[in-house]
Amino acid sequence: MVRMVDVAKQAGVSVKTVSRVLNNEPHVQEAMREKVRAAMDQLGYVPSASARSLRSHRSYTIMLLIHDIRSPFTNTVQFGALQACQELGYHLQLAMVGSETLEDRSKLERYFEKTLRAGKPDGLVLVPPMANHPVVADVMPSLGIATIRIGPNDVPDTDETATVTIDDTLASREMTKHLLSLGHRRIAFLRGKEDQDATQRRFEGYAQALSDAGVARDPSIILPGTFNFESGLASGEKLLAMKEPPTAVFAANDDMAAGVIMAAHRLGVDVPSQLSVAGFDDSEIAERTWPTITTIRQPLEEIGMAAIESLVAAAGGSAQPLRSKTLPFELLIRNSTAPVK
Amino acid sequence: MVRMVDVAKQAGVSVKTVSRVLNNEPHVQEAMREKVRAAMDQLGYVPSASARSLRSHRSYTIMLLIHDIRSPFTNTVQFGALQACQELGYHLQLAMVGSETLEDRSKLERYFEKTLRAGKPDGLVLVPPMANHPVVADVMPSLGIATIRIGPNDVPDTDETATVTIDDTLASREMTKHLLSLGHRRIAFLRGKEDQDATQRRFEGYAQALSDAGVARDPSIILPGTFNFESGLASGEKLLAMKEPPTAVFAANDDMAAGVIMAAHRLGVDVPSQLSVAGFDDSEIAERTWPTITTIRQPLEEIGMAAIESLVAAAGGSAQPLRSKTLPFELLIRNSTAPVK
DNA sequence: ATGAAAGCGCTAACAC
DNA sequence: GTGTTAGCGCTTTCAT
Helix, strand or coil: CCCHHHHHHHHCCCHHHHHHHHCCCCCCCHHHHHHHHHHHHHHCCCCCHHHHHHHHCCCCEEEEEECCCCCHHHHHHHHHHHHHHHHHCCEEEEEECCHHHHHCHHHHHHHHHHHHHHHCCCEEEECCCCCCCHHHHHHHHHHCCCEEEECCCCCCCCCCEEEEECCHHHHHHHHHHHHHHCCCCCEEEECCCCCCHHHHHHHHHHHHHHHHCCCCCCHHHEECCCCCHHHHHHHHHHHHCCCCCCCEEEECCHHHHHHHHHHHHHHCCCCCCCCEEECCECCHHHHCCCCCCEEEECCHHHHHHHHHHHHHHHHCCCCCCCCCEECCCEEECCCCCCCCC | CCCHHHHHHHHCCCHHHHHHHHCCCCCCCHHHHHHHHHHHHHHCCCCCHHHHHHHHCCCCEEEEEECCCCCHHHHHHHHHHHHHHHHHCCEEEEEECCHHHHHCHHHHHHHHHHHHHHHCCCEEEECCCCCCCHHHHHHHHHHCCCEEEECCCCCCCCCCEEEEECCHHHHHHHHHHHHHHCCCCCEEEECCCCCCHHHHHHHHHHHHHHHHCCCCCCHHHEECCCCCHHHHHHHHHHHHCCCCCCCEEEECCHHHHHHHHHHHHHHCCCCCCCCEEECCECCHHHHCCCCCCEEEECCHHHHHHHHHHHHHHHHCCCCCCCCCEECCCEEECCCCCCCCC
16 A cells, blocks of 8 residues: 555655645645655555544545435435535545434434544535424534535525525426416415425415415415325325316426326326426426426536535635525426416 | 543443454453443444544445436435445445446546545445446456445356346246236337346346247347437337337336337327336336336345445455345336237 | 654554 | 554644
């Protein structure tokens, strides 16, 4: 194994200088820097991560904390995060919190204590439903780890936490306006999980757009949901069985929208001629159903990348505080929405 | 921060004894062991990962090497792997190899050198298409890292590598037999990517079943593919435009099967009454299309868990060699296959 | 601007 | 069965 001393010998300098070059510290002449870099390359030097972090208390590792790893949302964020990590020379480590742990405050505390102290990540990325879970929010500050939350819109920044999101309310309003512009007046709304900020935000956008258009809200076609396919299926069946069914359904995410489409298939209702369906997120499934789903694209890959970039910037000695970012969304009109008949 | 000395002091023993307890080494009296454990709990001791790995050359980290992170296949394996890691006290780290890197031997070598030397994982999990990529297979042995490949059927074990899979050929034969039993004789087959072992294996099962049933193979309805939705869509459109279209399509994975179903929708062909469609993998999409897809369930979560368990067992001092495993599959008959008319 | 020395927290090697 | 000591490879501190 090639050690720092070997590089130092090869370059004819002291270890400390090599260390300075490795860490991009100032106070090294450019010529020296070059010589050291050449020696590193020549010897194929790879610094020992454990030695570095033992001494410096930095791990060059970001931890992505997930709840349901199999969600395409999380998966895409992860993809972006991983790309950014590789570019910046950081490791991406995964950790998962199960439902029971999430419910139980003391369990969660113990879990964090163990996982975070052991891994000592330089930063933490939280995705929904972790991102604005009340118990998580309670426990986090005591850990003293820079954290980016993905998703929530209304959590204030602190020195140690910030958020990366889109403007859910605005996006939802635009989608609702799209449906209104097609002539729909009886538009159902499927809520998501209530412990996720997005549910309320998206509902607000829907409510605002209706109110702007002077359309009264009908509570009987605003249904609870869980963000998953089955919940959309059940709500779809319920709505279509009504005496006066809605002409459009806006689901708070694509999985539920796909469920509504499935319900329509089952009941022989044609989408979009008899029922328009809109989703949110632009998950993979939105392009794989028949018809394909009109939705809001969240730049999830970019969100993942932005999260890592913020954390790494804050971790690097410069000690700039974390900054929240709001990224742009896009209304994607596909085949599941059409003018009302 | 609580250190090992603090625990030792509290328990009234030497550091080495604490270390022995931490690592479950023998030669410690049960009473001492208990005392030490109590002290650890009481002080909230969390061992320093970096110090341990600096000294012991073990990182308690498994690396999952992925190519296309957004595939549901990989995602589910990852889910199982993460569960197993948490149970066994290991960290799961992610690394990604892009397409260009995978094509270029020297790039790949440099990538591995850098990634693996830096992270020093105790084990490596490869998923398709990494798992039996020729260049990867060439480069791996020189790295001296215990590796589990997920997917390939025909790679011999070595001391350092083993595989965890299902019997693709057998599974594919059973699916083909299912279609034959429904009266289909003109069964198309959609191949996957040719650099993946599964493509050939699954084709062989199809070929065997046809041959067992005395049905001649028609090369004009055996089409190449890439395992993705678009490729299934294109093949589906091509098959349905034939003068004598097949009565059934067996796609080498679910994404392609979903594409075929989409093609049928577009062309107004009813599935399954006019065309039966079968997939492979039991991806999430297989239950979200209309109709739902008859497929082969691979126990991907269990596969991910088994991979980690093997690696951890081999990493733990016992130094037992890696062992390959073949897990059971299951034929899931859903709504996309029906008797031929 | 550069270097020498101390020591991060742990385990390997060896003593008892 | 248990303890002592050295040192893993690096960065920090302090000196020059």
